[in-house]
Amino acid sequence: VKRITTHVIQELKSKGEKISALTAYDYSLARLVDAAGVEIILVGDSASNVMAGHETTLPITLDQMIYHATSVVRAVKRALVVVDLPFGSYQGNSSEALRSAIRIMKESGAHSVKMEGGLEVRESIIRVLSAGVPVMGHLGLTPQSIYKFGTYAVRAKEETEAQKLLEDAKMLEDIGCFAVVLEKIPAALTQQVSQSLTIPTIGIGAGPDADGQILVLHDLLGINKEFKPRFLRRYADLHGVITQAIEHYVDDVKDREFPSKEEAY
Numbered sequence: 001v002k003r004i005t006t007h008v009i010q011e012l013k014s015k016g017e018k019i020s021a022l023t024a025y026d027y028s029l030a031r032l033v034d035a036a037g038v039e040i041i042l043v044g045d046s047a048s049n050v051m052a053g054h055e056t057t058l059p060i061t062l063d064q065m066i067y068h069a070t071s072v073v074r075a076v077k078r079a080l081v082v083v084d085l086p087f088g089s090y091q092g093n094s095s096e097a098l099r100s101a102i103r104i105m106k107e108s109g110a111h112s113v114k115m116e117g118g119l120e121v122r123e124s125i126i127r128v129l130s131a132g133v134p135v136m137g138h139l140g141l142t143p144q145s146i147y148k149f150g151t152y153a154v155r156a157k158e159e160t161e162a163q164k165l166l167e168d169a170k171m172l173e174d175i176g177c178f179a180v181v182l183e184k185i186p187a188a189l190t191q192q193v194s195q196s197l198t199i200p201t202i203g204i205g206a207g208p209d210a211d212g213q214i215l216v217l218h219d220l221l222g223i224n225k226e227f228k229p230r231f232l233r234r235y236a237d238l239h240g241v242i243t244q245a246i247e248h249y250v251d252d253v254k255d256r257e258f259p260s261k262e263e264a265y
């Protein structure tokens, strides 16, 4: 199979073909996501919530991200693997950003990293790019700044924040990012940003005009019954499927239905 590179991702935008992206944090699910034809697999710091049960993405460590990334890279034959630099591993110190990115690339074998923020992290992104590590930007609702925002509500509804986001997006393109995630912003702003940039925008809760879409795999699969924001389309009810299967197993064990003679040695 032909590998998806950052260049292929940029070509998809030039051709007007939408880009599909999903998260994965482990070997078994990353294999399925890759084989199903997704172009970008993000080892997101949402693993902090989804895998570890934390309330925010802030607690996950660089070592933990590298463990997830290593597992995903072992599974992936085709997709571009992007890994989130976790909170505290790149902000405000470009040397530390470079060290963190190099650890991810060396120890996991991933193909690129993602960093949240605009002007505030410009120097860190430039430093990582200068080492030859492709960087995906991330603007709008950037969850590592949740304590600054105070809420998971839609960002950039007002003109000043929208203007800053547009300037940040252009800056990220100018310094050499290969794509930028736009999270939870008005659809009209997504359209404006996507038109202004030659690099692709990848939206989540950002409307239909982003050049690509990304979702958290576990959300798309409906594993968490309670989590249903407006932007989320659930393509399966794994909460129901998994619960039924496990309850059936428990019943069979109690009723001495499992294992059968045929399932014994």
Ligand code: KIV
Pocket: 023, 042, 043, 044, 045, 046, 047, 084, 181, 183, 204, 214, 215, 216
């Ligand atoms: O960590 C994550 O899952 C993400 C995507 C939702 C963009 O950053």
Ligand code: NA
Pocket: 044, 045, 046, 057, 084
């Ligand atoms: Na993330």
